[in-house]
Amino acid sequence: GDIRRHLDNEPVTAGPPSAVYRTKKFVRRHRNAVAAGLMVGVSLLVGLAGFAWQARVARDRADQLEQVAKFHAEMLGQVDPHVAGRLLTEDVRTKFGAALVKAGVAEGERVRQGDLFEGQWKRVNDTDVARDLIDRTILKPAVDAIEKQFKSQPSLDATLRQTLGERYQEIGLFNAAASLYSRALETRRRALGEEHPDTLLSMLALGGLLQSQGKLNEAEPLIREALEKSRRVLGEDHPDTLTAMNFMGLLLESQDKTSEAVRYVRGALEKARRVLGQEHPFTVKAIANL
Secondary structure, eight states: OOOHHHHTTTTOSSSSOOHHHHHHHHHTTHHHHHHHHHHHHHHHHHHHHHHHHHHHHHHHHHHHHHHHHHHHHHTTTTTOHHHHHHHHHHHHHHHHHHHHHHTTTHHHHHHHHHHHHHHHHTTOOOHHHHHHHHHIIIEEEEEOOOOHHHHTTTTHHHHHHHHHHHHHTTOHHHHHHHHHHHHHHHHHOOOOOOOOOOHHHHHHHHHHHHTTTOOOHHHHHHHHHHHHHHHHHTTSSSSHHHHHHHHHHHHHHHTOOOHHHHHHHHHHHHHHHHTTTTEEEHHHHHHOOO
């Protein structure tokens, strides 16, 4: 018995076999199967480690891209066509004068030509010139870059479009802003869901823009939906809900529903005072809307 069992790599029964002893015997008898199992196990571990590493890299990259997007948003937020137009006018005047000096034009003639040039330049609205220049050289290339580089990252794509839409709205290019808001909303609905806070913000931004353009029938369902879902998802006192209440009040005012409008605006103001404080920018703005 025990000798044959030993020769067959089976546990002997002369004494109580230990776990290590039984394991050794099993490995000898099933060497190929054990080796294959080990290979599979190692492969799985390597695969899991690789997946974890890739996931970490992806998260790090996503965080970095979000930081870059935030930085670009802050930089674009400083673009002001009025300031840019004034600086453009000053720069053109200075360079025209320097060109006359370089050409050797006499002082009296320089004054005459300078006055003529300034009179002609005043025919141009320098703010409009700066706005168009900003659009062509900064904003449109940024939109093209989003199209090419972030197709596989819908959340970031939507964030960047939303940011550019805000810049377009701020400088008065409302149709371009509406197009960007619409794409951001469509992408967030698909990628994040109908009730995600970012989706609701896009919905509200588009509704507010349409309302400011006088497109009340298009704006109303968006603002009402954003308000309803913000109340349910975020709560009555959340800043986004208060913003939606304020938007609803402004919309109702545009529809000559004054008493209902005041109810929404006053409600947003009272909650803002309690939740955010009297000096918070939202509270100050809500007071101005009354």
